[in-house]
Amino acid sequence: xxxxxxxxxxxxxxxxxxxxxxTLQSQGTVHRVRTxxxxxxxxxxxxxxxxxxxxxxxxxxxxPDPETAARDRGAAFLNSxxxxxxxxxxxxxxxxxxxxxxxxxxALRSHVETLTEQLLDELAGQTPPVDLxxxxxxxxxxxxxxxxxxxxxxxxxxFSTWTQDAANVQDRTRSQQGLAALFGYCQKLVAHKRxxxxxxxxxxxxxxxxxxxxxxxGLTALLLFGGYETTVARIGTGxxxxxxxxxxxxTLLDDPGLIPGAVEEILRMSMPxxxxxxxxxYARTDLEIDGTAIRAGDLVLLNIIAxxxxxxxxxxxxxxxxTRQTAxxxxxxxxxxxxxxAPLARMQLQVVLARLVARFPTMRLAVxxxxxxxxxxxxxxxxxxLPVTW
Numbered sequence: 317x318x319x320x321x322x323x324x325x326x327x328x329x330x331x332x333x334x335x336x337x338x339t340l341q342s343q344g345t346v347h348r349v350r351t352x353x354x355x356x357x358x359x360x361x362x363x364x365x366x367x368x369x370x371x372x373x374x375x376x377x378x379x380p381d382p383e384t385a386a387r388d389r390g391a392a393f394l395n396s397x398x399x400x401x402x403x404x405x406x407x408x409x410x411x412x413x414x415x416x417x418x419x420x421x422x423a424l425r426s427h428v429e430t431l432t433e434q435l436l437d438e439l440a441g442q443t444p445p446v447d448l449x450x451x452x453x454x455x456x457x458x459x460x461x462x463x464x465x466x467x468x469x470x471x472x473x474x475f476s477t478w479t480q481d482a483a484n485v486q487d488r489t490r491s492q493q494g495l496a497a498l499f500g501y502c503q504k505l506v507a508h509k510r511x512x513x514x515x516x517x518x519x520x521x522x523x524x525x526x527x528x529x530x531x532x533x534g535l536t537a538l539l540l541f542g543g544y545e546t547t548v549a550r551i552g553t554g555x556x557x558x559x560x561x562x563x564x565x566x567t568l569l570d571d572p573g574l575i576p577g578a579v580e581e582i583l584r585m586s587m588p589x590x591x592x593x594x595x596x597x598y599a600r601t602d603l604e605i606d607g608t609a610i611r612a613g614d615l616v617l618l619n620i621i622a623x624x625x626x627x628x629x630x631x632x633x634x635x636x637x638x639t640r641q642t643a644x645x646x647x648x649x650x651x652x653x654x655x656x657x658a659p660l661a662r663m664q665l666q667v668v669l670a671r672l673v674a675r676f677p678t679m680r681l682a683v684x685x686x687x688x689x690x691x692x693x694x695x696x697x698x699x700x701x702l703p704v705t706w
Contacts, residue, residue: 320348320356323593330688331560331585332634333625337361341622346608349593349617352485353387357615358608359593361622363629363644365606366594369618371651375597379613386615388596389485393695397482397495397538409656411527411535415517416659424464424660428667431459436675444705445682452668453551453702457544460664465539466509466516475501479541483694495537502536503529539657547661549691549698551668554582556688556702558669559681561636568638568673578638579665584624584645585636594619595649620646679706 325334333341340347345362360366369375377394379385414420432452439451458472467475478501481494505518506529513519517539521532558565558578568574594617599610610616625633629644648655655661672679681688682703689700 318348320350321359322350323352323359324692327690330685330690331557333621337619337622338625341626345606351386351388351593351615353389355386355388355615357386357388357593357617358605358610359617359619360605361619361626362606363623363626363646366618366620366623367644367646367650369597369605369616370595370646370649370653373652374600374603375616376600377597379598379615381613385598385613388593388615388617389695393483393485393491394596397541405652408535409652411521411524411531412539412656415520416656418659421659421663424460425663425667427463428456428460428664429671431456431463432667432671436671440675445703446705448555448702448704449548449552449699450701452672453548453555453698456551456668457547457664460547460660461540461543464517464543464660465536466514466518467505467540471501475540476544479545480694482541483545483696485695486693498537498540499533502533502540506532506536542655542657543660545694545696547664549696550583550586550661550665552699552702553586554579554665554669555672555704556681556685556699557582557585557636558673559679559704560685562680564636564638565673568669569677572670572674574638575666575670576662577640577642579662579669580642580645581636581638581640582665582669583647583662584630584640584642586647593617594621676706679704681705 321336321340325336327334340359341361345360345365347359347361349357349359351357360369435452435456439446439448442451454476458476459469461467462469462472475498478494478498481490482498484491484494506522509516509518509522510529513522518532518536521527521535558568564578568578597616597618599612599614599616601612603610605616623646624630627633630640630642648658648661682705688702691698691700
């Protein structure tokens, strides 16, 4: 039997699947791997299998005996962030879903459009080259979260630092300190909202019947992290994919009505941190995945990148095609674990990319793609910087 493949896989090209991951996928759908912490796990790369297992109650985010569980950076962080909600998924969803309704997103969209225009006005006033990550991808989600959640604007730099520290996968102490600071801040914020409610998500969660302070604090921390860090990464890689494929950007210029579909394609193509082997799950019972025996307690990593680049589902999957039908994309998960925050992320990406393409039709990369780097220190990945000119 071959030795387990070692995570993380080397990412030789910023916009392409790691070669070893592609090789493994060509050999089958389930593979033995070793996590960065040195423990054995199973890596699932087939689209059909990943989709099925994302919605399979024979798996859990947490291990019944954490002391003996195979270690994985993603699993450890998610359990710390989700806390008591890790095994109460249905309740968490029921509390959050009303805040992501189409009506709520439509009301927020005009504010996102205004913020985007302001940032693009500031960008237009700068002398290129300019780091688009600093100018647009980083500030917009912070400002949106402040408005939507009800976070005071003067606190935005603080909470952005804490979320970045919390997501650090190379320094566990820093991650734990970031999470502690984030939860401590959320505790004070919730106490303030109890006394001074406003028209925002945190106030509405506080007013929900049967929801205690610890639950509101946990949900607030989850929304601050999930709605900020991941969106920063996706705006950056989304802009890069269009800049690196000017013919696709021209297609959007010619037909702005393609923007929603283009966002889905960009989400399918986006590369999270290659240090993250996949969505971590622990088997609750003995079972089989495509003929491979999995034992209760085994760590199984569901690789969304591989699934979204499965040639049996997406033809020529490493080519960006803004007209592609992406119904099979698993970027936001599937079934009962489909990301509740997907509407907010989609809406922001639609606004940002539509306005960026229209305002800066001659924008281009200021450096070769090969010189760009991914952030390897954080669970959410994304670009270190994105220098552009026009």
